[in-house]
Amino acid sequence: MGEAYSLREGLVEALNWPNRSEGLKQFLRWLELAKQSTLVPFKKVANFFQNHLFGIRTYFEKGAITNGLFEALNAKIQLAKRRARGFANIQSFINMIYYINGGENFAYPLKTL
Numbered sequence: 001m002g003e004a005y006s007l008r009e010g011l012v013e014a015l016n017w018p019n020r021s022e023g024l025k026q027f028l029r030w031l032e033l034a035k036q037s038t039l040v041p042f043k044k045v046a047n048f049f050q051n052h053l054f055g056i057r058t059y060f061e062k063g064a065i066t067n068g069l070f071e072a073l074n075a076k077i078q079l080a081k082r083r084a085r086g087f088a089n090i091q092s093f094i095n096m097i098y099y100i101n102g103g104e105n106f107a108y109p110l111k112t113l
Contacts (some may be wrong), residue, residue, distance in 0.1 A: 007034055007042050024060035076100050 010030045017023030034046035049056060080096040 003037060004039055004042070007037060007039070020060045020063070024057065027056065027060065073101065 007030070010033065011027075014023055014026035014030050017026050031046055031049055034042045035050075037043060037046075077097055080093065080100050083096055
């Protein structure tokens with residue numbers, strides 16, 4: 001029980017480390033400890049983290065990355081799709097996307113040939 005609690009606290013500490021590069025070093029140390037642990041669940045978690053180490057390194061190097069910006073852009077494109085019903089061609093749809101997203105190069109509301 002003590003080993004499990006120690007490993008848990010070590011992981012939390014590494015993830016909340018103030019300096020990201022030092023946090024990554026702490027995480028990699030924790031990963032080695034978890035692999036050498038006698039507890040099978042922690043070994044499984046360590047193997048999982050090892051398989052996803054690229055993304056974990058990115059988290060430590062770049063910080064938390066979300067896709068919120070792309071979700072908002074997709075919502076605007078879906079709005080353009082609803083507005084574009086009845087447009088004669090795909091270029092008009094693309095123009096509507098530029099118009100909604102504040103693009104400068106668009107021909108809306110002019111009809112393109």
